[in-house]
Structure formats: structure tokens, C-alpha cells
Amino acid sequence: MSMAADELTRHDYELIRRLVYAESGINLGEEKAALVRARLGKRVRQGGFKSFRDYYAFVERDPSGTELAELLDAISTNTTHLFREDQHFRLLQQIVAGWANDRRWRAAHRELRIWSAGCSSGEEPHSIAIAVDAALSDVPALEVKILATDLSVRMLSRAQLGLYGVHRLGSVPAEYQRQYFRRVEHDGEPMMQLVPELRRRITFARFNLMRPVFPFRHGFQVIFCRNVMIYFDRPTQQTLVDKLAAQLQKGGYLMIGHSESLNAIEHRLSYVEPTVYAKPGTEEG
Numbered sequence: 001m002s003m004a005a006d007e008l009t010r011h012d013y014e015l016i017r018r019l020v021y022a023e024s025g026i027n028l029g030e031e032k033a034a035l036v037r038a039r040l041g042k043r044v045r046q047g048g049f050k051s052f053r054d055y056y057a058f059v060e061r062d063p064s065g066t067e068l069a070e071l072l073d074a075i076s077t078n079t080t081h082l083f084r085e086d087q088h089f090r091l092l093q094q095i096v097a098g099w100a101n102d103r104r105w106r107a108a109h110r111e112l113r114i115w116s117a118g119c120s121s122g123e124e125p126h127s128i129a130i131a132v133d134a135a136l137s138d139v140p141a142l143e144v145k146i147l148a149t150d151l152s153v154r155m156l157s158r159a160q161l162g163l164y165g166v167h168r169l170g171s172v173p174a175e176y177q178r179q180y181f182r183r184v185e186h187d188g189e190p191m192m193q194l195v196p197e198l199r200r201r202i203t204f205a206r207f208n209l210m211r212p213v214f215p216f217r218h219g220f221q222v223i224f225c226r227n228v229m230i231y232f233d234r235p236t237q238q239t240l241v242d243k244l245a246a247q248l249q250k251g252g253y254l255m256i257g258h259s260e261s262l263n264a265i266e267h268r269l270s271y272v273e274p275t276v277y278a279k280p281g282t283e284e285g
Helices: 010-024 033-047 052-061 066-076 087-100 103-108 123-135 153-161 174-180 234-247
Strands: 111-117 143-150 181-186 189-194 202-206 220-225 248-256 270-273 276-278
Touching: 010 033, 010 052, 010 066, 033 052, 033 066, 052 066, 066 153, 087 103, 087 123, 087 220, 087 248, 111 123, 123 143, 123 174, 123 189, 123 202, 143 153, 153 202, 174 181, 220 234, 234 248
Parallel strands: 111 143, 111 220, 143 202, 220 248
Antiparallel strands: 181 189, 248 276, 270 276
16 A cells, blocks of 8 residues: 555544444544554555545445445454353353243243344354353253344354364363364364354344344343443443343343443343343243
């Protein structure tokens, strides 16, 4: 890229920042120009654009929305690992075991529905699947449906494979490594893959949390939306929490990231413990 093409002017940055906010709710603030330059520079280079302004104009004109999706992919991608903030998975295991052993709960529910909103490359829904399976080891079978959504198509493609380098399983308890992962070869490299029985419980789909209406019909008993709201301003956080709460079944749980809080947000959820909230009432089928 030439020096001219590499230059991200303040005006260019503002155009891109406003576009990202309008399309994804991500609020980059005023001091993320270096991140935008680094994340989008490759797209500018590969497309042969003369400048970031040219690239922005192309995104605006593209009727397919393909390049807009690529731009949002580049901006929203973050890193994570299996069993990140692991107390949430321990709590999930306790909650699910309690429900599964409750005759009245079992009589009212044909399935357990969990949503991983902002699932990135799959570590969160894979960890959820493991925790739930461990919770159900001593009880009759219960159908489990895990929805894992993200804005990034690239991350979702990775997530569906359930593949990890051996060194990336360090955060997984040893007994879970033995029980839930199998050694495979992928592209000539030794890898560990989540067992197919658990992968089948997870449906991956692209979903923008800024959609005005969420289309889910039955709601969820548990929603994970962790380390997502940190990218949003307060009004966007408020709107998202309202929509997430509406998707929770009564008695269900919302888990958010450890750097997040609902303290400054109006909501009708009950505080359980730091970063965990419940929807009051008896859970419905």
C-alpha cells in the first residue's frame, strides 16, 4: 500500500466509525483510528483501492452488502478461549443439573434452549455444550439446543469445525479433554476436535444484535451475551438488554462479561451474583 493509500484521515475515520455504529452498534469512540487502520488496511490493499475514502465509497455503493460484511468482520473480531470466565460454566452446570432433576421442570419442558450471543470462533458455545453434557450425565436424556450467533461469517466458519490446537486446550479441565475431544488431522496438522455428539447440539448462524426485532419464537432458558456490550454506548446497551430480557423464559438466566454491568441500565431482571441475572417468575414451557 502506498503512503497515500495508507493514510486514514480524521474525516475518513469518522465516516467508517459512523457506518460501523449504524450497522452493528459497535461504538469505536474517537481514539480507535489505529485499530481501524490495522484491521481494514488489508481490505484496502487487496481491493487495490487508492485510499480508505475510496474503500468506504465502494462499501457504500456495494448493493450486495458483501464488503460491508467483510468490514464488520474485520472490526468485530476478538480473541477468546475455552471456559473463559469459567465460573459461568460451573454455575450453568449447577443450574441445568437442578432443572434436569426437578420432575415438575422436566414435565413442563421438552428441551433446554441456550443462546450464545456473540459466539466469536466458538469457544463459548463449545464450553456451554460440555458443561451441559456434564450436568446431564446422571439424569435421563433431555434434548439440548444451543444457538450460537455472531456478526462475523469468518468466525462462524471456524466455530462450526470445533477444531483446536493441542496447546489451546489448557483452559479445559483434564477430564473434559479426555471425554469431549478427539485427536484428528486437519490440513496435515494434528488437532483436537469437539466430539460430534456435542457439535450436533449447536446451531451456528450469522445474526446482528442490532436487528430491531428478534425472530425467536420460544425464548431461551439461558442467554450468554458476554463481552459484547463493552463495544456499545449506553443507549445501545439499554436497547439490547431489553431485547435479551424479552427472549428469556421466566426463571431463565442472563450471563454477561466480567467487565460489564447492568448497574446503570434499567431492567426487570433479578441480580443473582456479579454478571449473572435471572428473570423473575416460574419458568414456562
